Amino acid sequence: MRETGFDLPRPSRAVIGLMVALGSISLAFAVARLAGAASLFSYLIFDASAFLGGQIWRAVSSPLLTEQWLSLVFDLLAIYFLGNALEQKWTGARVVRTFFFGGIAGNLIVLLAWAVLPVTFMLRPKVDLGPSAALTALAVAWGAEFPTAQIRLMFFIPVRGAWMKWITVATCTLATLYDGHWAPWGGLLAGLALSGSPSPLRKVYLQLKLRWLSARGQRMTVDDILGGPKKPKPNPHKLRVVPGGRDEKPPKDWLN
Numbered sequence: 001m002r003e004t005g006f007d008l009p010r011p012s013r014a015v016i017g018l019m020v021a022l023g024s025i026s027l028a029f030a031v032a033r034l035a036g037a038a039s040l041f042s043y044l045i046f047d048a049s050a051f052l053g054g055q056i057w058r059a060v061s062s063p064l065l066t067e068q069w070l071s072l073v074f075d076l077l078a079i080y081f082l083g084n085a086l087e088q089k090w091t092g093a094r095v096v097r098t099f100f101f102g103g104i105a106g107n108l109i110v111l112l113a114w115a116v117l118p119v120t121f122m123l124r125p126k127v128d129l130g131p132s133a134a135l136t137a138l139a140v141a142w143g144a145e146f147p148t149a150q151i152r153l154m155f156f157i158p159v160r161g162a163w164m165k166w167i168t169v170a171t172c173t174l175a176t177l178y179d180g181h182w183a184p185w186g187g188l189l190a191g192l193a194l195s196g197s198p199s200p201l202r203k204v205y206l207q208l209k210l211r212w213l214s215a216r217g218q219r220m221t222v223d224d225i226l227g228g229p230k231k232p233k234p235n236p237h238k239l240r241v242v243p244g245g246r247d248e249k250p251p252k253d254w255l256n
Contacts, residue, residue: 014092015083018099019076022131026066041065046107046128048114063103063131075131082138089145098141098194099134105190106133106183113182123180133187140165140191165192
């Protein structure tokens with residue numbers, strides 16, 4: 001039986017939470033636009049100048065906002081399929097972390113392009129919203145975890161998981177050249193860094209921790225390893241323990 005990882009399983013709480021968050025906020029945004037109150041959601045869009053001005057929540061809120069109905073449907077389906085497939089090897093918490101880390105990394109790439117590219121450059125980004133970077137991270141991670149699995153891209157093009165990162169590179173290039181969309185590059189990097197068991201990012205963390213423990217171990221004594229000699233507890237009342245079973249008269253400060 002061919003491994004696909006797409007068996008329409010019951011979504012977990014983590015996947016449902018992501019879908020509800022993206023769907024409810026995007027629907028509220030659509031209703032607000034119809035009512036002429038879309039400005040209320042302007043604080044959720046990632047704006048580089050506003051982010052540098054201290055509105056750091058924009059890096060987390062922008063992946064939960066989709067403008068078009070059709071895009072919302074495909075985004076929800078992507079979360080459902082990719083999230084459930086990844087939970088076969090991960091946990092729900094790791095899926096959520098990868099989603100948001102991908103979105104944050106995408107916004108950081110947008111910030112970098114905004115800061116480096118000249119103002120007159122046609123591909124200089126202005127604002128960013130939508131879960132494209134977050135979903136890119138999940139897609140790349142899925143490809144790394146299921147290299148032999150196969151899906152139907154656009155419902156009819158067979159694609160193996162091992163090809164996903166190269167297809168993502170091509171997609172990111174087209175998105176940047178035609179739409180000036182830089183965020184997917186951050187999702188690509190996040191997906192590569194967070195996929196695998198352990199992931200490359202966790203390997204770096206474990207190596208740094210090992211070096212820190214090794215350096216600390218050279219200066220540690222036996223008492224440090226064993227916890228050191230215990231300090232006597234404070235005894236403000238100056239009480240002392242008297243061994244029992246004695247026949248002689250106990251001292252005056254003895255307490256029974």
